Amino acid sequence: xxxxxxxxxxxxxxxxxxxxxxxxxxxxxxxxxxxxxxxxxxxxxxxxxxxxxxxxxxxxxxxxxxxxxxxxxxxxxxxxxxxxxxxxxxxxxxxxxxxxxxxxxxxxxxxxxxxxxxxxxxxxxxxxxxxxxxxxxxxxxxxxxxxxxxxxxxxxxxxxxxxxxxxxxxxxxxxxxxxxxxxxxxxxxxxxxxxxxxxxxxxxxxxxxxxxxxxxxxxxxxxxxxxxxxxxxxxxxxxxxxxxxxxxxxxxxxxxxxxxxxxxxxxxxxxxxxxxxxxxxxxxxxxxxxxxxxxxxxxxxxxxxxxxxxxxxxxxxxxxxxxxxxxxxxxxxxxxxxxxxxxxxxxxxxxxxxxxxxxxxxxxxxxxxxxxxxxxxxxxxxxxxxxxxxxxxxxxxxxxxxxxxxxxxxxxxxxxxxxxxxxxxxxxxxxxxxxxxxxxxxxxxxxxxxxxxxxxxxxxxxxxxxxxxxxxxxx
Numbered sequence: 403x404x405x406x407x408x409x410x411x412x413x414x415x416x417x418x419x420x421x422x423x424x425x426x427x428x429x430x431x432x433x434x435x436x437x438x439x440x441x442x443x444x445x446x447x448x449x450x451x452x453x454x455x456x457x458x459x460x461x462x463x464x465x466x467x468x469x470x471x472x473x474x475x476x477x478x479x480x481x482x483x484x485x486x487x488x489x490x491x492x493x494x495x496x497x498x499x500x501x502x503x504x505x506x507x508x509x510x511x512x513x514x515x516x517x518x519x520x521x522x523x524x525x526x527x528x529x530x531x532x533x534x535x536x537x538x539x540x541x542x543x544x545x546x547x548x549x550x551x552x553x554x555x556x557x558x559x560x561x562x563x564x565x566x567x568x569x570x571x572x573x574x575x576x577x578x579x580x581x582x583x584x585x586x587x588x589x590x591x592x593x594x595x596x597x598x599x600x601x602x603x604x605x606x607x608x609x610x611x612x613x614x615x616x617x618x619x620x621x622x623x624x625x626x627x628x629x630x631x632x633x634x635x636x637x638x639x640x641x642x643x644x645x646x647x648x649x650x651x652x653x654x655x656x657x658x659x660x661x662x663x664x665x666x667x668x669x670x671x672x673x674x675x676x677x678x679x680x681x682x683x684x685x686x687x688x689x690x691x692x693x694x695x696x697x698x699x700x701x702x703x704x705x706x707x708x709x710x711x712x713x714x715x716x717x718x719x720x721x722x723x724x725x726x727x728x729x730x731x732x733x734x735x736x737x738x739x740x741x742x743x744x745x746x747x748x749x750x751x752x753x754x755x756x757x758x759x760x761x762x763x764x765x766x767x768x769x770x771x772x773x774x775x776x777x778x779x780x781x782x783x784x785x786x787x788x789x790x791x792x793x794x795x796x797x798x799x800x801x802x803x804x805x806x807x808x809x810x811x812x813x814x815x816x817x818x819x820x821x822x823x824x825x826x827x828x829x830x831x832x833x834x835x836x837x838x839x840x841x842x843x844x845x846x847x848x849x850x851x852x853x854x855x856x857x858x859x860x861x862x863x864x865x866x867x868x869x870x871x872x873x874x875x876x877x
Contacts, residue, residue: 553579
C-alpha cells in the first residue's frame with residue numbers, strides 16, 4: 403500500500419507504507435507515525451526521533467513546528483480517530499477472525515480464560531489478549547508472553563490479529579482502554595458485560611464516567627452481532643436501552659434471564675436455555691466463577707457452535723492462576739485471589755463463609771495512587787466478614803503505605819485486625835496463627851510477581867506460600 407491510497411493530495415510525497423504506528427520504538431523505514439497525546443505522554447515529543455528512525459509521514463492534531471520538508475506532515479482533527487481509520491484501511495484485505503470482547507469490573511479474566519480453555523479443547527486457532535498476558539494457540543501449538551496493560555495498543559492488537567489466520571480473537575476490554583481509543587474501529591461479533599461495580603475512580607473520577615466509558619464498546623458491535631449482559635448487574639437497563647443489536651442475558655439462578663443455572667448438587671448444574679436443559683459438572687470454587695463459566699457458555703452458544711463439545715470439556719476447566727487458587731499447608735488452607743474491588747472482596751468472603759471453615763484470616767491491602775473511596779469500604783467488609791484481618795502492602799506505588807492502610811481502617815468499628823506493612827511478614831504471621839480447618843484469604847495480588855513501591859520489588863504470593871510448602875489442591 404502507498405500513501406496515495408490513503409490520501410488524495412497532490413502535495414504529498416508518495417511512499418510505500420510498511421508500518422503504521424503511534425509508538426516511536428516500532429518505527430521502521432517507510433512508516434507512518436501518528437502522534438497521539440496519551441494519558442502520560444505526548445507523541446509530538448517523539449516526532450524528530452520517529453523521523454530519524456525512518457518515518458516518512460507524520461500525522462498530528464496539535465500545534466507542531468514543521469522542520470523537515472522531505473517528510474509529510476498531515477494535520478487531522480483527531481489523531482486517535484485517524485490512527486483507527488488508517489489501520490482499518492491498511493488491513494482491509496485481510497480475513498478477520500471472529501471477535502469477542504469481555505468487559506466488566508470483575509470476571510473478565512476468568513470468563514475469557516474459561517472460553518479459551520474450551521476453544522483450545524476443540525482445536526480452534528485462537529488469540530487471547532488478557533490482563534498481563536497474551537496467549538496464542540495455533541495448529542496445536544501454544545505461545546504466550548506477558549504484557550503491561552489489560553487492553554493493548556490498537557496497533558499491537560492489529561498486528562497480533564493478523565499474524566496468523568485465527569478462528570477467534572478473545573480479549574478483555576478495560577474501561578481505560580476503551581476510553582483511550584485502544585479498541586477504536588474494531589468490530590466485534592460479541593461483547594459481554596460481566597458486571598459494573600466501583601473501581602478505577604482515580605482515572606474516571608465518577609461512576610457515570612466509568613459506566614459511559616465501558617458503554618462505548620456497545621457501538622463497536624457488528625450489525626448482526628450480539629450484546630450479552632449479566633441480568634443481575636447494576637446499569638443493566640441503561641446498557642440494554644442503548645444497544646442497537648440483539649441482546650442475550652444470563653444469571654446464576656434467576657429464571658428471568660435467557661440463560662440461567664439450576665443446581666443439582668454441589669458440583670453439578672443444569673444450564674437452562676429456553677427450557678432446554680444442559681447438564682454440566684464443574685470443580686470451580688465460588689459463585690462468581692459459576693457466573694463466569696455460564697457467561698463463557700452464553701458466548702459459545704451465541705456463536706452457534708456444537709453444544710456437545712462444550713459439555714464434553716466443561717468439567718476439565720481449571721481455575722485461572724491467581725483466581726480462587728486453593729492450597730493446603732499442614733492442616734489449614736490458603737486461598738489466593740486477585741480480589742481488590744469492594745464487590746470482588748465481598749463475593750470471595752461471601753462464598754468462603756458458606757463453607758465449613760472454623761476461622762477466616764484475611765490478608766489484604768489497597769493500591770496506591772488509585773481509587774481512595776474504596777479503601778474504607780474494603781476495610782469494613784473484611785473486618786466484618788473475617789475472624790481476623792492483617793492489613794498490609796499491595797502496590798503502594800509512591801503513596802505512603804501508612805496513609806493507605808489508615809484510609810482502610812478509619813471507619814472500622816471492630817478490633818479484630820492488626821497492621822503489618824511488609825507483605826511477606828504479614829503472610830508469615832497468618833501462617834503462624836492458622837490452625838486446623840482454618841483458611842487464610844490472601845487477596846489483592848493474585849498471580850502478580852511484583853510489588854510496586856518507589857521501586858519494583860520481586861514478590862509473588864503464590865511462589866511465597868509454595869516455598870513454605872503449600873500444595874495446590876484445585877488444579
